[in-house]
Amino acid sequence: MSNNNNYRLLAALLISGSILTAGCATSPPSNPDDICSIFREKKGWYAEAKDAEEKWGSPVATMMAFIHQESRFVHDARPPRTKILGFIPGPRPSDAFGYPQALGMTWRTYERSAFNYGADRDDFGDAIDFVGWYNNTSARQCRIRSNDTYHLYLAYHEGHGGFNRRTFRNKSWLKQVSKKVSARAQRYQQQLNSCESSLQRRKKFLGLF
Incomplete structure (x- = not known):
């Protein structure tokens, strides 16, 4: 040859x-319902999630439950297009994008506030850092405990101003979603309790290189 x-x-x-x-x-x-499986499959995700937890005080299980709800861990997720006359694809309802389904304006606020310029919504490390930052802001501006996943998700969906005005009060569907996210965070935490020691050992080992 x-x-x-x-x-x-x-x-x-x-x-x-x-x-x-x-x-x-x-x-x-491949198994988004099992946080241990997620972190074993996706090398580096546990370390990035743990870094966000240590930086912003938001539990790993809560942040991961948010991302599951928002995008099912699809990196380039977008809201479905509206329908014109019931079948013609129309515009999307917002510019939400990526793992956290963050709006462009909110993302730019995060970049400035967290000094993370150039962050990308389709990068998992940046996305989970954003969720941690947002929950930290919710805790301060809305007086929500860092482990109160139910109310943190309401603030994530409605915005801090909307949460403080209680815009979620008559949205029974949103309250149901928040309950689902809270229940998932609890399951994730139970799962994480069974595997975190091995994940931490791998994190320390990889940190040597």
């Missing part, structure tokens, strides 16, 4: 490897 053919084969293998790696990095977890 000629050198040119060797170079072409090597280039093809490198490109294929890059595509496969990118696909694995951005695909949703």
